[in-house]
Amino acid sequence: MLRWTRAWTLPCRGIGPSSSSFSRLPIAPSSSQGGTEPRPVPLSYKLLDGEAASPPLVFLHGLFGSKANFNSIAKALAQETGRRVLTVDARNHGESPHSPDMSYEAMSKDLQDLLPQLGLVPCVLIGHSMGGRTAMLLALQRPELVERLIAVDISPVETTSSSNFPNYVAAMRAVDMANEASLSSARKLADERLRSVIQSASMRQFLLTNLVEVDGRFVWRLNLDALAQHLDKILDFPARQETYSGPTLFLRGGNSQFLPPSHYPEIRRLFPRAQMQTVPNASHWVHSDRPQDFMAAVQGFLA
Numbered sequence: 001m002l003r004w005t006r007a008w009t010l011p012c013r014g015i016g017p018s019s020s021s022f023s024r025l026p027i028a029p030s031s032s033q034g035g036t037e038p039r040p041v042p043l044s045y046k047l048l049d050g051e052a053a054s055p056p057l058v059f060l061h062g063l064f065g066s067k068a069n070f071n072s073i074a075k076a077l078a079q080e081t082g083r084r085v086l087t088v089d090a091r092n093h094g095e096s097p098h099s100p101d102m103s104y105e106a107m108s109k110d111l112q113d114l115l116p117q118l119g120l121v122p123c124v125l126i127g128h129s130m131g132g133r134t135a136m137l138l139a140l141q142r143p144e145l146v147e148r149l150i151a152v153d154i155s156p157v158e159t160t161s162s163s164n165f166p167n168y169v170a171a172m173r174a175v176d177m178a179n180e181a182s183l184s185s186a187r188k189l190a191d192e193r194l195r196s197v198i199q200s201a202s203m204r205q206f207l208l209t210n211l212v213e214v215d216g217r218f219v220w221r222l223n224l225d226a227l228a229q230h231l232d233k234i235l236d237f238p239a240r241q242e243t244y245s246g247p248t249l250f251l252r253g254g255n256s257q258f259l260p261p262s263h264y265p266e267i268r269r270l271f272p273r274a275q276m277q278t279v280p281n282a283s284h285w286v287h288s289d290r291p292q293d294f295m296a297a298v299q300g301f302l303a
Helices: 067-081 104-117 130-141 165-174 183-195 201-208 224-234 261-270 291-302
Strands: 005-008 045-048 057-060 085-088 123-128 146-152 211-214 217-220 248-253 274-279
Touching (some): 045 067, 057 067, 057 104, 123 130, 130 146, 146 291, 165 201, 165 224, 183 211, 248 291, 261 274, 274 291
Parallel strands (some): 057 085, 057 123, 123 146
Antiparallel strands (some): 045 085, 211 217
16 A cells, blocks of 8 residues: 655755756766766655565656656556555756766666665666666666566667657757746747657657756756767667576567567577567557556566
8 A cells, every 4th residue: 555655856956856846957976987987876766655575666767758757657556566666867857966977887876876775675677768778787787686677668779770869859959948938938939949850749748848947047957968968878778798587578669669579689688588568559658658558567577
């Protein structure tokens, strides 16, 4: 049974995670350079409490997303499974700090730091897109932290050819909202500017959730500079030789091109116990398009 909710945000913000604007964007210290281990940043998260006897569920969002993407699903699964459920903002996203380092190694390190602090290991990692690759790398690097793994519509194989994300980043960086008087007018202007590049109204609305007011200015809460600099790394996966032998589910959208059968050999090399499952009539955003089918797939894998 869902008993209570706990949320964490950076002390410098002054307001809670449900607010639509905040005083300033947090900046994390630069990560270590020169081949040394990435420096973790303190991630913003929301934890739904549950029974400690079962491994908790940890949701990792995709590029341009935030922990809010899984709000409804997290609440439903907490109630239906009785488990603790954690949703997390990746670095440079949502209410987590900005950092110049946007590698999967850095994002994995953030979770290696956070999850033991919260007593949430071993856990079930459920990652969509970029979050799925972060989850994969964490499972390969630290298998003792991951009881089982679900990667949603993503693989450990490069996806540049099937992604419009570089165009999205360029379009967002080109929007000038300096003279707008309100958040609604800023979002209207940004929507008009993005329409020439992004035809999908739902995709534009998804991106516009990242437009916020900070100190009287309208800005993207995403660290677009870091995303642009590291987008080639985000659209690929670090070369790895180790394997993760735990139970693994690769859940793909039936209408998506992000996880084609040609990727299966590499999936099975790294994740020898991998199962493949398709959610019909779902795009890349499986959990948004078909939430009931998504939750049924998750619960079936947990059974």
